[in-house]
Amino acid sequence: MSELGHGFTRKFPSSKQFCCWCNIAPNTKISGGKRISSHVPHHQNNVGLIFRSITSSLANAKNQLGNFYRRIRSRAGGKAEVIATTHKVPEIFFAMVASQTPYNPEKVGIDEKVLLEKRITRYKRELERITGTHIEIGNTCVP
Structure with a gap:
């Protein structure tokens, strides 16, 4: 919260824009309806780094986010599991802060x-x- 500041939810209309600001969302370049490239931007954001470190601890977690991480790892492998789970964590965080509700694991997956x-x-x-x-x-x- 110290990195984000007070009232950061007013700055971002949706969780997708928040994830993009955190440099977690892939930068997909499309030209003529075809995908040219897709990668996570190289410039770092402290908030994005914090969410990535949270995600790395989910590999062996016995909860629904850990299950999601392992399911994506078995299906896509490589960086995809980190990016997909790292994208999911700030979406949950943004929804919790914006609606001021506690974490509900049943809504995760x-x-x-x-x-x-x-x-x-x-x-x-x-x-x-x-x-x-x-x-x-x-x-x-x-x-």
């Missing part, structure tokens, strides 16, 4: 248990499609 259940049903459907028979695991039966 999907719970790991729900993700696992979705994955199981997707694999059941795929297995059914391949074998052509109904699969019954536990008390549930996928039609």
Whole structure:
């Protein structure tokens, strides 16, 4: 808060503009409808550095932001997990400060248990499609 100053939410109409100011949002250059390049700007902002350091601690966190980080890392890898999660953290921070509400982890993302259940049903459907028979695991039966 000392880096941002008092009433910083009045300076930024949306969380997207706040993330852009923090140098967290990718600078996507589009010409003729095609993406030429996309990278995070090189000039540093102290607030952006603080959010990046917060994000690096989420790699082993057992919460929903940690789950989001690991899910993006498994899907995209490399810098994408850091950028995606670093972009999500200031959006949450901006929303909390602007609306003056406490942190609510249920609004952050999907719970790991729900993700696992979705994955199981997707694999059941795929297995059914391949074998052509109904699969019954536990008390549930996928039609």
